[in-house]
Amino acid sequence: MTPFETITQEARASRTVLIEAYESDGTVETREIEPYSLRPGAPGKSERLYGFCLKREAVRSWTVDNIVRAEPTGNEFAPRWPVEL
Structure with missing residues (x-):
């Protein structure tokens, strides 16, 4: 499963996701997020x-x-806005 497929699956179930992503300075940051839209x-x-x-x-x-x-x-999280994923 790709990272984006994982994010989409968890968003639809209203569960948070830990993502690792490159920042503008080239470092990798880990964040727990409530995913909402693309x-x-x-x-x-x-x-x-x-x-x-x-x-x-x-x-x-x-x-x-x-x-x-x-x-x-x-x-789990209570969505603050509609989840569009």
């Missing part, structure tokens, strides 16, 4: 995943191509 990226860029980052307590987005791993946590 939106087109800037011209020539891949799509962006939007979710609520529990570490930052804010909405964040990640370029799908930069997500290297996604792991289910089993932690």
